[in-house]
Amino acid sequence: xxxxxxIAASRLADIVGxxxxxxxxxxxxxxxxxxxxxxxxxxxxxxxxVAELVRMAGAxxxxxxxTGARTKLEMGLPPQRYDIAVDMTxxxxxxxxxPGDLTLGVEPGCGLAKLQSVLAEHRQFLPLAVPYFRxxxxxxxxxxxxxxxxxxxFGTSRDYILGMEFVTGEGVAAKSGGRVVxxxxxxDLHKLMIGALGTLGIMTKINFRTFPLPAESRAFVAxxxxxxxxxxxxxxxxxxxxxxxxxxxFSPQAADLxxxxxxxxFEARPIAGDxxxxxxxxxxxxxxxxEAVLARCERDLxxxxxxxxxxxVTVLGQDQIAGAFGRKREFLPIALESSVATxxxxxxxxxxxxxxxxxxxxxxxxxxxxRWAVMARGLGVIYFVLLPEARDENARGRVAAIAENIMxxxxxxxxxxxxxxxxxxxxxxxxxxxxxxxxxxxxAKLKKLFDPRNILAPGRFVGGx
Amino acid sequence: xxxxxxxxxxxxxLLGRDRVLSSREDLLxxxxxGSVEEARPQCVVFPRSTDEVLGIVRLANQxxxxxxxxxAGTGLSGGALAREGxxxxxxxxxxxxxxxxxxxxxxxxxxxxxxxxxxxxxxxAGLHFAPDPSSQKACTIGGNVSENSGGPHTLAYGVTxxxxxxxxxxxxxGETVSIGGAAVDAPGYDLPGLFVGSEGTFAxxxxxxxxxxxxxxxxxxxxAIFDSIDDTTETVADFTARGITPAAxxxxxxxxxxxxxxxxxxxxxxxxxxxxxxxxxxxxESVEAQAxxxxxxxxxxxxxxxxxxxxxxxxxxxxxxxxxxxxxxGRICPTYYVQDxxxxxxxLPATLRRIEEIGKKYRLEIGNIFHAGDGNLHPLIMFxxxxxxxxxxxxxxxxxxxxxxxxxxxxxTGEHGVGMEKDRLMPLLFxxxxxxxxxxxxxxxxxxxxxxxxxxxxxxxxxxxxRIRPLPIAGSAxx
Numbered sequence: 001x002x003x004x005x006x007i008a009a010s011r012l013a014d015i016v017g018x019x020x021x022x023x024x025x026x027x028x029x030x031x032x033x034x035x036x037x038x039x040x041x042x043x044x045x046x047x048x049x050v051a052e053l054v055r056m057a058g059a060x061x062x063x064x065x066x067t068g069a070r071t072k073l074e075m076g077l078p079p080q081r082y083d084i085a086v087d088m089t090x091x092x093x094x095x096x097x098x099p100g101d102l103t104l105g106v107e108p109g110c111g112l113a114k115l116q117s118v119l120a121e122h123r124q125f126l127p128l129a130v131p132y133f134r135x136x137x138x139x140x141x142x143x144x145x146x147x148x149x150x151x152x153x154f155g156t157s158r159d160y161i162l163g164m165e166f167v168t169g170e171g172v173a174a175k176s177g178g179r180v181v182x183x184x185x186x187x188d189l190h191k192l193m194i195g196a197l198g199t200l201g202i203m204t205k206i207n208f209r210t211f212p213l214p215a216e217s218r219a220f221v222a223x224x225x226x227x228x229x230x231x232x233x234x235x236x237x238x239x240x241x242x243x244x245x246x247x248x249x250f251s252p253q254a255a256d257l258x259x260x261x262x263x264x265x266f267e268a269r270p271i272a273g274d275x276x277x278x279x280x281x282x283x284x285x286x287x288x289x290x291e292a293v294l295a296r297c298e299r300d301l302x303x304x305x306x307x308x309x310x311x312x313v314t315v316l317g318q319d320q321i322a323g324a325f326g327r328k329r330e331f332l333p334i335a336l337e338s339s340v341a342t343x344x345x346x347x348x349x350x351x352x353x354x355x356x357x358x359x360x361x362x363x364x365x366x367x368x369x370x371r372w373a374v375m376a377r378g379l380g381v382i383y384f385v386l387l388p389e390a391r392d393e394n395a396r397g398r399v400a401a402i403a404e405n406i407m408x409x410x411x412x413x414x415x416x417x418x419x420x421x422x423x424x425x426x427x428x429x430x431x432x433x434x435x436x437x438x439x440x441x442x443x444a445k446l447k448k449l450f451d452p453r454n455i456l457a458p459g460r461f462v463g464g465x
Numbered sequence: 466x467x468x469x470x471x472x473x474x475x476x477x478x479l480l481g482r483d484r485v486l487s488s489r490e491d492l493l494x495x496x497x498x499g500s501v502e503e504a505r506p507q508c509v510v511f512p513r514s515t516d517e518v519l520g521i522v523r524l525a526n527q528x529x530x531x532x533x534x535x536x537a538g539t540g541l542s543g544g545a546l547a548r549e550g551x552x553x554x555x556x557x558x559x560x561x562x563x564x565x566x567x568x569x570x571x572x573x574x575x576x577x578x579x580x581x582x583x584x585x586x587x588x589x590a591g592l593h594f595a596p597d598p599s600s601q602k603a604c605t606i607g608g609n610v611s612e613n614s615g616g617p618h619t620l621a622y623g624v625t626x627x628x629x630x631x632x633x634x635x636x637x638x639g640e641t642v643s644i645g646g647a648a649v650d651a652p653g654y655d656l657p658g659l660f661v662g663s664e665g666t667f668a669x670x671x672x673x674x675x676x677x678x679x680x681x682x683x684x685x686x687x688x689a690i691f692d693s694i695d696d697t698t699e700t701v702a703d704f705t706a707r708g709i710t711p712a713a714x715x716x717x718x719x720x721x722x723x724x725x726x727x728x729x730x731x732x733x734x735x736x737x738x739x740x741x742x743x744x745x746x747x748x749x750e751s752v753e754a755q756a757x758x759x760x761x762x763x764x765x766x767x768x769x770x771x772x773x774x775x776x777x778x779x780x781x782x783x784x785x786x787x788x789x790x791x792x793x794x795g796r797i798c799p800t801y802y803v804q805d806x807x808x809x810x811x812x813l814p815a816t817l818r819r820i821e822e823i824g825k826k827y828r829l830e831i832g833n834i835f836h837a838g839d840g841n842l843h844p845l846i847m848f849x850x851x852x853x854x855x856x857x858x859x860x861x862x863x864x865x866x867x868x869x870x871x872x873x874x875x876x877x878t879g880e881h882g883v884g885m886e887k888d889r890l891m892p893l894l895f896x897x898x899x900x901x902x903x904x905x906x907x908x909x910x911x912x913x914x915x916x917x918x919x920x921x922x923x924x925x926x927x928x929x930x931x932r933i934r935p936l937p938i939a940g941s942a943x944x
Binding site: 123185189212415439 | 566568569570571612613615619623624626627642643644645646647648649650651652653654655656658659661662663679681682702705706707708709710747748749750751754807808809810811836839840841874875876877878879880881882883887891894895896898899902903905906907909910921
């Protein structure tokens with residue numbers, strides 16, 4: 001045990017109680033982030049305890065990472081320092097739910113699936129169909145900024161988070177925004193916490209706008225010979241008056257990933273029948289509304305698919321979607337388990353440039369002999385997954401070359417790319433956060449302001465913030 | 466504040482004499498915005514490019530002079546007033562739409578582009594810029610970005626921050642920075658999310674990349690007429706509880722309705738307690754059903770009548786009534802004070818009852834015309850500018866209304882901004898530590914405090930003091 005951790009041991013217990021503190025190496029291993037194991041874990045039961053922990057850490061110069069279900073601690077760069085895991089799972093209350101107002105305040109340690117079931121009792125939901133759905137916490141979902149296919153119509157969490165309470169790196173408990181659906185009182189500081197990997201503050205409460213569950217919904221799948229046709233289908237649908245709730249495009253390899261043994265660990269029910277085929281690109285889309293709307297959507301989508309030369313079309317009814325298609329949500333976790341050295345590139349481009357970006361990426365991966373798969377979202381986000389056969393220097397070199405090619409290409413398409421996941425020992429030599437941005441110095445100002453001692457997840461974020 | 470002649474000469478050298486105003490009579494126009502505040506700048510300048518803005522900022526720094534950006538001056542909280550004098554940078558000549566990318570549904574605009582102009586420019590392609598403040602025929606997109614403006618249709622489509630992807634900024638320290646990106650999910654902290662709605666206290670915006678939104682295939686506008694305010698507000702609460710989100714849900718009470726009808730002749734009933742102006746949109750197949758649902762709920766809450774606009778002309782007339790309502794009120798009562806509090810929708814009936822009680826208590830006429838679906842209130846407190854005693858009652862009533870909004874779990878401003886009008890109310894919502902954090906964020910970007918000083922944060926003067934003053938003739942105002 002290192003010297004600073006010894007000091008922390010009794011201090012942790014003072015703040016959160018003996019029973020909510022652990023220094024057991026066997027337990028601490030589960031809190032590893034980017035290969036770094038903390039010296040202690042504290043499970044605060046209130047925002048005040050979180051603030052006290054942060055102040056203590058500041059005084060003792062200890063680095064903290066707030067954790068939830070610990071499903072995404074490998075994202076970003078490894079922390080430069082990591083002494084104490086602040087396990088937020090005791091802060092799991094649904095603090096204020098006003099179904100009549102469609103607003104919700106929830107503590108970050110609350111499981112997302114549990115929260116969705118509370119909302120479902122009132123026929124409401126949050127449009128967060130995110131990876132690790134059954135395990136992840138609300139706070140982990142927001143802090144990592146993982147996205148949901150429902151962003152097609154509902155936007156991302158920044159569009160429906162109304163406010164937050166959080167503790168800054170100086171141990172100041174603060175809030176911004178509020179609980180009402182429209183509010184311009186004060187600066188929107190809470191937007192900074194979304195996707196920041198806990199580098200600016202530790203969230204202690206998140207206020208959301210909730211949404212009514214649709215009366216009826218269906219899923220539409222069309223299969224194509226080429227990526228060009230699948231993305232052309234996307235363009236036609238987006239140009240049409242239909243307003244689908246999701247649009248996703250999968251490459252042929254995705255079918256194999258979804259059918260793998262690894263996939264069953266995340267979602268028991270396999271993807272039904274011939275929905276996805278290892279020979280075809282798939283365009284999938286969800287839509288909701290009354291019977292007349294659904295009939296119109298199906299008719300129009302079939303006609304569009306035909307014009308885009310689809311080789312097959314399947315429509316799933318509401319009762320079939322969760323069973324037949326639940327695995328789709330877990331594409332990233334499944335991909336991470338499908339190779340010893342999976343690297344995920346997240347590419348953002350203008351929507352009409354998606355096929356070009358995918359084509360360049362696929363060509364580069366093929367040239368370097370690395371297996372790949374794609375999941376793309378209709379709004380211009382591509383998850384390009386590289387699945388090397390080995391986790392060695394040779395594979396690293398090939399992945400680095402592909403990433404470099406992709407980053408150069410998307411920069412020319414007004415886009416950007418990052419590598420949210422890859423083997424941790426590669427991170428120091430891969431452009432994990434992409435190319436340096438012109439606004440980095442403004443971000444650095446914010447980090448310095450919110451966390452002047454650099455004790456909150458130091459080094460995990462963009463440019464080593 | 467005295468005019469610094471060296472600064473003015475420097476600005477004239479930079480922009481030419483015709484784009485610098487410094488005479489007393491020229492400046493008079495820029496003392497006001499749409500709020501009840503006033504403050505006079507030392508000089509007003511009209512840049513035409515990012516480089517010119519940069520030059521202005523550097524000069525202001527050199528002379529340690531405050532500066533403030535301004536669009537059309539329609540703001541309702543004094544955000545674009547030169548509270549501490551200095552250089553007012555008016556963006557009316559940076560009014561070009563630089564790029565329209567129809568395929569990817571984006572536009573790059575200069576900050577002086579008028580909100581409605583952008584929608585008009587892309588309408589032929591079935592697109593529009595969704596945020597639609599009632600002042601949209603005059604207000605600029607730069608102003609919308611500064612204030613994070615809303616409007617009637619933001620209920621379904623979101624406010625300005627939901628539609629901004631990227632910005633080019635001139636920092637008050639004299640450098641340019643681009644934040645965000647045309648592609649979604651730019652890596653790093655959400656700087657556009659922080660800068661939109663920062664009320665011009667972080668940076669001057671010189672280019673904005675916005676999303677364009679498809680126009681709905683079908684639209685229906687309904688007017689539900691009620692004989693009781695309670696029934697009206699219960700109807701709105703019931704929409705929310707049932708998960709029905711109309712594209713717009715506006716409430717006008719009888720008092721304002723009569724003022725509006727005298728002005729626009731839209732056929733609003735003169736004898737009712739309140740109306741809801743409702744809009745539903747979407748694909749053809751959904752709109753009929755939505756309209757039916759909405760009408761049924763209105764009827765269940767004792768709506769006397771639910772009218773459906775038969776065509777675009779009828780629809781436009783109804784909306785003309787709503788969007789010109791403040792102007793219409795101004796014709797009847799030239800001085801009024803408008804608030805912008807927000808409450809949870811479940812609290813709407815109780816809040817309107819409370820506002821009525823407050824009006825009685827202080828013997829004041831209070832009209833209500835507001836974004837009911839969002840719970841965003843706009844009580845209009847009428848008064849006679851010559852009556853100082855009455856004006857004291859106006860301030861007390863206004864404070865009591867805001868206090869109630871906060872107690873109900875709401876906020877002090879939904880879309881108008883804090884500016885120099887509500888700064889003294891900020892401690893009602895935020896602790897000293899929270900205000901300190903927000904102040905330090907401002908200071909990180911605006912370290913010398915030269916950009917838009919004296920806004921958002923309480924000045925520290927006695928809280929009994931108020932600057933709320935009578936509004937001059939507001940006949941042409943529209944919000």
